[in-house]
Amino acid sequence: MSVEEAVVDAEPRRRRGRSRFGVILVAVIALLFGVPWATLVWSGNAWPAPVFIAGTLVVALVAAIFPVLMFRGHGRHDDRSARIADTTLGVVWVLFVWSVLGQLLGLVLALAGVPDPVRSRVVTASVLVISLILLIWGYTEAMRVSRVREIDVTIPRLGAGLDGLRVVLITDTHYGPTDRARWSRGVVDVINSLNPDIVAHTGDIADGEVPQRIDQASPLGDVRASMARVYVTGNHEYMSGAAGWVEYMTSLGWDSLHNRHLLVTRGGDTLVVAGVDDRTAAGSGVPGHHMDHEAALAGTDPELPVLLLAHQPQQITGAVAHGIDLQLSGHTHGGQMWPFHYLVRIDQPVLQGLSRHSERTQLYTSRGTGFWGPPFRIFAPSEITLLTLHTEK
Template sequence: MGEAVETEPRRGPGRAARFALIVTAVLVLLFGVPWWTLIWSGNEWPGAVFVGGTVVFVVAAAAFPGLMFSGHGQHHRDLPARIADTLLGIVWVFFVWSVLGNVLRLVLAVAGVADPARSRIVTAVVAVVAIVLLVWGNIEAMRVSRVRRIDVVIPRLGAGLDGLRVVLLTDTHYGPINRAKWSRGVVDVVNSLDPDVVAHTGDIADGEVAQRREQAAPLGDVRAGLARVYVTGNHEYFSGAQRWVEHMASLGWEALHNRHVVVERGGSSLVIAGVDDRTAAGSGVPGHHMDHEAALLGADPELPVLLLAHQPQQITGAVAHGVDLQISGHTHGGQIWPFHYLVRIDQPVLQGLSRHGERTQLYTSRGTGFWGPPFRVFAPSEITLLTLRSA
């Protein structure tokens, strides 16, 4: 029998109303706090500035849900998605620094600085910090990822595979912003690393294969001495997961759809297995679900196992099945600070190498691309070079 898998929660009565209330509350906070800090508070702006600033915030807040639905709904319309994603990133950064700016407001009040000077100082600091971070964050998001080099000791790894070079790509999120040139740059970096194995642990794109074919095309030119392997992430299940599995196969990648391959070098062998994302069972895509037993069926239990699983949270199954190393993505390292802390509520690890149980290690990448807002703040992207070492 396969292991238990996650399914969608049942929709209870009133759920839609509760969801609408939650969305409204979030929008009021996200847009309202920056509005209060920058426009209202004690700035005492001239009437035209106050009215103009208020109109900008109200229009942005009112348009945002529709833009998100149009851009990230069933049809993946790129222009609304680009506007909504950029707006989300901007308002998040301004929200965070508005909250912190109001701490500065208290300090200034204690120091005896009165309004409107106090509020205008806060407004200036918040605006400057937010704009600098947004410009820098956009540059970080759009650049070709830096290489992060990690050595991982796997005691059961045979001597013939000592020094095996595994390059990890994940969360490329080919999407509304055409990043075909960026994709080519990533592949050039990967090939320069002379990898033995290249792994992509999902969230390859936001959109159907037909929409993102150009951006994904360079993946067909990835070179690896022993294997190119891929598993689905949660975003494939919004974008035609089975078609992405088939497309990656057509580009020459092994789609590890709850299955494994064995690679050999110097008389030593390594099992490379993959499982579907933990959300697959609830997606309605026939035959897709997370199944560690199926992935390892027929594998020699004496051999070390490298497992591809999109989410760090899937580590529980890896530990239970004696996996030596799981490689994952999904977290984006938080992508835009301080979203890091929200990610940690859902996932056991944010990024980096960690140990789970006596045998199993987990490497979590910060992601090669980005989702949604074209910004990365205090969470740089990465192309990961994992060098496997025997004991």
């Protein structure tokens, strides 16, 4: 096949791909908005005609505007559009989930002999009250400075001189359309209060390029650690100028572990601290960026214990293959908004916490320090993690 024939043949495939995407997008939006509409407006509520018409028009209008705002906000980096779209997504997700669960309540009431419209109006009121409570609580959880989560990790190969090493992990700060410069300073104050030996940031630092988010990110320059401050890229960097973020973090005095390592030594014992690019890096088009464990560990003594930074838990397969002792990751946000947790587990081997993946290799997955998109955290609190490393006694 000639080049010209290949180009001609590729165009119909691209059109079919765009058509499929369009159909899926319309179906998802129809489902997300349609289920709450059916529960709150239609169903057996028997609302007066003006209420029914007004409710239907509002839902239809928001559903029509939502993808436009999402594209403008995240495609063109219009922060105002992004804030509206993200908040809308969070609200409709909660209404969708509790509308589905509300149908179970409706079934119970029906079996108990409660007739419509009383039955449907009880369901509607329950869905609205629960959703409002969860959204207020979830917003408060998202905006507060993360709580500290303390974890003890035993690493048998860790030398006695490094026993008690304090590693503070932050990840998924997602500096973005909502200005969280004050929140960022609060996070830094908490980190410094923990007297860390190592501070690690495992990526998804921001949604947007450095000039857009510099006010929110600049407090990271004030983070204090006695031995090292280290950073690796996440998947969102590859939509937000990864090379610029690597350079900026370096300018703040952090070691950007772009497929490389450094050594930390105390009491005559040494720990290899390595990092790899996110698994999406190779397909990002950013020159020289790809996940490369061999490069990250090149020249290290194989007898030394290794702490690896890798953004996604799914990268644990490479860690196991290369004999890593402990991998630190984020990416999952712990699900962020229940029950999105179950969808995350389709893609990732772990949702959050400490897990073992071979006789040698352990993984710690943070629920994330910030949030992405919807400014809500529901049954998935954010965290600043203090990991204390211990040698086997």
